Amino acid sequence: MQNISSQRFLQKSIDLRQWTRKMAIVAKTLKFCNYGEPADVLELVQEPLSSPENNQVLVKILAAPINPSDINTIQGKYPVKPKFPAIAGNECVAEIQEVGSCVKNLKKGQRVVPFVMGLGTWSTHAIYDEDQLLPISDKIGLAEAATLTVNPCTAYRMLKDFVEVLPGHCVIQNGANSAAGQAVHQLCKAWGINSVGVVRDRPDIQDLKNYLKKLGATEVLTEEEVRTSKIFKGNQLPRPMLALNCVGGKSATEISRHLDDKGVMVTYGGMAREPISVATAALIFKDISFRGFWIARWTKKNCTAPERFKMFENLLKLIEQKQFVAPVHEMVPLEKYKDATKASFDLKGFAGKKYILCMQ
Amino acid sequence: MQNISSQRFLQKSIDLRQWTRKMAIVAKTLKFCNYGEPADVLELVQEPLSSPENNQVLVKILAAPINPSDINTIQGKYPVKPKFPAIAGNECVAEIQEVGSCVKNLKKGQRVVPFVMGLGTWSTHAIYDEDQLLPISDKIGLAEAATLTVNPCTAYRMLKDFVEVLPGHCVIQNGANSAAGQAVHQLCKAWGINSVGVVRDRPDIQDLKNYLKKLGATEVLTEEEVRTSKIFKGNQLPRPMLALNCVGGKSATEISRHLDDKGVMVTYGGMAREPISVATAALIFKDISFRGFWIARWTKKNCTAPERFKMFENLLKLIEQKQFVAPVHEMVPLEKYKDATKASFDLKGFAGKKYILCMQ
Numbered sequence: 093m094q095n096i097s098s099q100r101f102l103q104k105s106i107d108l109r110q111w112t113r114k115m116a117i118v119a120k121t122l123k124f125c126n127y128g129e130p131a132d133v134l135e136l137v138q139e140p141l142s143s144p145e146n147n148q149v150l151v152k153i154l155a156a157p158i159n160p161s162d163i164n165t166i167q168g169k170y171p172v173k174p175k176f177p178a179i180a181g182n183e184c185v186a187e188i189q190e191v192g193s194c195v196k197n198l199k200k201g202q203r204v205v206p207f208v209m210g211l212g213t214w215s216t217h218a219i220y221d222e223d224q225l226l227p228i229s230d231k232i233g234l235a236e237a238a239t240l241t242v243n244p245c246t247a248y249r250m251l252k253d254f255v256e257v258l259p260g261h262c263v264i265q266n267g268a269n270s271a272a273g274q275a276v277h278q279l280c281k282a283w284g285i286n287s288v289g290v291v292r293d294r295p296d297i298q299d300l301k302n303y304l305k306k307l308g309a310t311e312v313l314t315e316e317e318v319r320t321s322k323i324f325k326g327n328q329l330p331r332p333m334l335a336l337n338c339v340g341g342k343s344a345t346e347i348s349r350h351l352d353d354k355g356v357m358v359t360y361g362g363m364a365r366e367p368i369s370v371a372t373a374a375l376i377f378k379d380i381s382f383r384g385f386w387i388a389r390w391t392k393k394n395c396t397a398p399e400r401f402k403m404f405e406n407l408l409k410l411i412e413q414k415q416f417v418a419p420v421h422e423m424v425p426l427e428k429y430k431d432a433t434k435a436s437f438d439l440k441g442f443a444g445k446k447y448i449l450c451m452q
Numbered sequence: 453m454q455n456i457s458s459q460r461f462l463q464k465s466i467d468l469r470q471w472t473r474k475m476a477i478v479a480k481t482l483k484f485c486n487y488g489e490p491a492d493v494l495e496l497v498q499e500p501l502s503s504p505e506n507n508q509v510l511v512k513i514l515a516a517p518i519n520p521s522d523i524n525t526i527q528g529k530y531p532v533k534p535k536f537p538a539i540a541g542n543e544c545v546a547e548i549q550e551v552g553s554c555v556k557n558l559k560k561g562q563r564v565v566p567f568v569m570g571l572g573t574w575s576t577h578a579i580y581d582e583d584q585l586l587p588i589s590d591k592i593g594l595a596e597a598a599t600l601t602v603n604p605c606t607a608y609r610m611l612k613d614f615v616e617v618l619p620g621h622c623v624i625q626n627g628a629n630s631a632a633g634q635a636v637h638q639l640c641k642a643w644g645i646n647s648v649g650v651v652r653d654r655p656d657i658q659d660l661k662n663y664l665k666k667l668g669a670t671e672v673l674t675e676e677e678v679r680t681s682k683i684f685k686g687n688q689l690p691r692p693m694l695a696l697n698c699v700g701g702k703s704a705t706e707i708s709r710h711l712d713d714k715g716v717m718v719t720y721g722g723m724a725r726e727p728i729s730v731a732t733a734a735l736i737f738k739d740i741s742f743r744g745f746w747i748a749r750w751t752k753k754n755c756t757a758p759e760r761f762k763m764f765e766n767l768l769k770l771i772e773q774k775q776f777v778a779p780v781h782e783m784v785p786l787e788k789y790k791d792a793t794k795a796s797f798d799l800k801g802f803a804g805k806k807y808i809l810c811m812q
Contacts, residue, residue, distance in 0.1 A: 154691075158742075165644045171733075171737045215529055219536075258677065301649040313809045340732050353514030359730075359732055359735040359736060359780055360736060361732070361736075362732030362733070362736075367730055367731050367732065368729070368730040368732065368735075369728070369730075370719075370727055370728040370729075370730050370742060371727050371729045372700050372719055372721070372727065372728065372744075373531075373722070374744070375719040375743065375744025376719060376720060376721075376726075376743075376744040376745065376746045377531045377746060379746070379749065380744070381741060381742065381744070382730060382741065382743075383735065383741045383742075383744045384732075384734070384735025384736040384737075384738075384739055384740065384741070385736065386737060386739070389739065410557065
């Protein structure tokens with residue numbers, strides 16, 4: 093009996109040691125089990141994470157932005173419906189802390205960003221599969237890396253995939269101060285394309301205009317100014333073939349009115365929460381077309397396409413060369429998620445800056 | 453002096469004989485010199501026509517339809533601006549009456565339809581260039597021939613050029629009783645495609661539904677019925693990839709709502725004189741796109757393209773095989789143009805039938 097007991101005790105000790113070894117870390121994670129306002133439904137929970145197995149890696153998340161789509165997902169207003177309990181967040185920059193036995197292409201200390209959507213990134217640590225991550229150089233700044241996979245990619249694809257926009261051509265966009273809008277102006281400048289940004293009037297409008305022009309905008313107009321602007325009439329700029337819309341309502345109508353024949357308006361957001369009014373004559377006689385873009389769909393369809401790797405290579409090169417910077421942002425500690433989610437998105441549309449949760 | 457005089461007299465007689473020979477016919481033609489309502493600005497004038505020279509032919513016009521675009525052109529509301537004095541009308545069927553000395557491919561007695569836009573067809577006779585005309589078999593009925601080049605071609609191109617619509621697929625359209633709408637249902641039937649037509653409610657709705665179903669519509673719904681219809685939800689019909697809109701306003705919104713993901717709405721008219729309201733979510737998350745089609749632009753661009761000859765061949769074959777008939781119509785004498793233009797188009801939209809001016 094004694095023997096058996098001591099054997100049992102030994103067995104239990106070994107199990108405990110194994111258990112201790114497997115529990116690599118205790119992560120602090122923002123989870124939600126119901127849809128609602130982020131401040132109401134998000135809970136900061138502590139969870140032990142096992143060591144990574146096989147193709148898994150354990151990462152230490154350094155920073156993760158709060159995007160409008162993250163808020164909409166938590167509110168239940170987004171077409172992507174997570175399984176509960178769900179970890180919020182889609183983007184981040186992380187550092188590999190431990191790798192499973194079968195991991196081939198990642199090693200401890202390496203920086204990574206998500207390669208797929210829906211990983212759940214608002215956490216101090218996470219276990220991901222190797223193929224869910226893209227390694228990046230640690231020369232890339234934290235904010236640029238944390239915000240790489242959604243807005244710069246949205247801007248890049250909209251400029252590449254809808255209509256031929258060549259050096260010397262022109263692009264017009266509303267919500268020019270949005271994260272994607274700032275990316276558009278920078279890419280246009282890097283590629284020799286004129287870009288006209290439209291923003292709402294505000295007390296510090298001149299500062300905003302200056303900032304966007306410094307980023308790369310050829311011209312920045314308020315919603316009122318674009319209505320009467322002769323910028324495309326006096327041969328100052330060619331009429332745009334591409335209009336990018338993240339607002340909707342009247343703002344969308346105004347930018348589409350400036351399009352050249354056969355131009356395309358691409359909608360990727362609807363911050364005014366108003367539908368777009370499309371004139372019959374623009375469709376028939378000017379051959380303007382109205383399309384939509386959703387980076388989540390594009391990514392799913394083109395996850396391992398050569399075009400996607402080329403895009404990351406180009407974007408990362410521009411970032412390294414200081415030709416592309418993160419959107420205006422503020423780093424906030426993970427624990428301040430309630431204030432940050434409230435501030436980052438409200439019914440009036442985009443906040444003035446992107447909030448990035450800082451995990452470490 | 454006498455000699456000279458008699459020479460002069462002889463000369464004059466020869467001129468007169470030449471003049472008489474050259475003036476082949478006196479045409480009655482509907483012309484306008486100002487924009488306005490057709491009944492106000494159109495004038496039926498008599499004009500002597502010379503014999504055709506070189507590549508010209510003299511045609512006797514048999515019938516020419518009144519299309520909404522003809523009315524809009526006369527009103528000055530169309531992007532095509534004719535030179536005054538202008539001859540109204542764009543379509544017709546005609547018979548070759550006399551050919552110029554260099555004409556190679558047309559001969560007297562042959563039936564022709566316009567091969568280009570803007571010929572001016574509301575006339576009893578006309579001089580055209582050989583290459584402005586397309587010869588057709590005289591097995592083609594007068595009404596089918598007279599209305600061949602605008603509406604059937606519009607329907608054909610919209611079904612072919614925007615999104616892949618295969619046998620078994622489905623197309624939805626409003627203004628299903630328009631001339632193009634009737635063409636759409638017939639082509640869909642010939643090609644094994646399901647088609648759902650939407651029309652405004654009216655006292656004789658069942659007769660209209662029966663007529664459109666006989667033409668080829670799989671289902672015909674009123675504007676009210678399409679709002680609540682479960683036709684695409686019970687697997688009765690696949691969700692359409694293509695929606696054709698000639699109405700605009702709420703009607704356009706309703707048909708676009710039934711589109712499948714990646715579907716396309718093509719607008720080719722705007723009878724409700726209201727813009728189309730496009731939901732942001734449809735563009736972004738359903739990847740619906742909104743395009744326009746204008747047969748005048750397509751024809752100009754593809755005038756001698758093989759695809760255009762193939763289209764005419766296919767349409768004419770369907771007509772010969774009685775699988776394609778002219779839209780519901782009434783033949784009216786040219787002299788009754790005032791009543792016919794008034795009746796064919798009013799602010800309420802399409803008339804119940806197409807009026808075709810009968811010249812001979």
